[in-house]
Amino acid sequence: AQTVTQSQPEMSVQEAETVTLSCTYDTSENNYYLFWYKQPPSRQMILVIRQEAYKQQNATENRFSVNFQKAAKSFSLKISDSQLGDTAMYFCAFMSYTNAGKSTFGDGTTLTVKP
Amino acid sequence: NAGVTQTPKFQVLKTGQSMTLQCAQDMNHEYMSWYRQDPGMGLRLIHYSVGAGITDQGEVPNGYNVSRSTTEDFPLRLLSAAPSQTSVYFCASSPRYGGELFFGEGSRLTVL
Numbered sequence A: 001a002q003t004v005t006q007s008q009p010e011m012s013v014q015e016a017e018t019v020t021l022s023c024t025y026d027t028s029e030n031n032y033y034l035f036w037y038k039q040p041p042s043r044q045m046i047l048v049i050r051q052e053a054y055k056q057q058n059a060t061e062n063r064f065s066v067n068f069q070k071a072a073k074s075f076s077l078k079i080s081d082s083q084l085g086d087t088a089m090y091f092c093a094f095m096s097y098t099n100a101g102k103s104t105f106g107d108g109t110t111l112t113v114k115p
Numbered sequence B: 001n002a003g004v005t006q007t008p009k010f011q012v013l014k015t016g017q018s019m020t021l022q023c024a025q026d027m028n029h030e031y032m033s034w035y036r037q038d039p040g041m042g043l044r045l046i047h048y049s050v051g052a053g054i055t056d057q058g059e060v061p062n063g064y065n066v067s068r069s070t071t072e073d074f075p076l077r078l079l080s081a082a083p084s085q086t087s088v089y090f091c092a093s094s095p096r097y098g099g100e101l102f103f104g105e106g107s108r109l110t111v112l
Helices: none
Strands: A003-005 A010-014 A019-021 A024-026 A032-039 A046-052 A064-069 A074-079 A088-096 A109-114 B004-007 B010-013 B019-025 B031-037 B043-051 B054-057 B064-066 B076-078 B087-094 B107-111
Touching: A003 A088, A010 A019, A019 A109, A024 A074, A032 A064, A032 A074, A046 A064, A046 A074, A074 A088, B004 B087, B010 B019, B019 B031, B019 B087, B019 B107, B043 B064
Parallel strands: A010 A109, B010 B107
Antiparallel strands: A003 A024, A019 A074, A032 A046, A032 A088, A064 A074, A088 A109, B004 B019, B019 B076, B031 B043, B031 B087, B043 B054, B064 B076, B087 B107
16 A cells, blocks of 8 residues: 655745655555645645656756656645645545555645745 | 536435435546545545446445446535545546546535
């Protein structure tokens, strides 16, 4: 079974600064996806970024980028130029190719962006 | 494009009552799943389906029942509600080739 660990329950950052959220996972699978989802106070789950394990290049989406270290089973999210709208809970999630359609989630990191 | 639609968004039940959370998706996704989210915790898988007529249990299936008669619909039934089932429930779908989950807006259930 896979596990996903987010060791930072809460974090804060000043507006316009950069913050990094940590995630580690454990799996014996070789082919899988990793995701970061954002959950603002509205409760909606929103995909932030995804990474396929076979890709060596780290994924980026505008101000969001990841540092994917496959051997270390680490998948951190960097948010650059933080904005007030980034305030949310962030979840790291794992999905293997052999169990597509279901994900294992970490417990989340609550991020507060301060003006 | 509606995506994944869950109803109701809020529900209060008394212990022992039964109810069904509805979930429908219009993206022709093969995979559908139900998760619950408790305070301070991530999402935990209740049940999932890889196609019409096929369902399987997830991490926390006890007290819940599902069926999948069509590709579009995946209702979650609470057979006899208990206070421990107070939670926020999310339905999600994803395509056969894998990739991210597409979520409904969530349903907040309170069992008194």
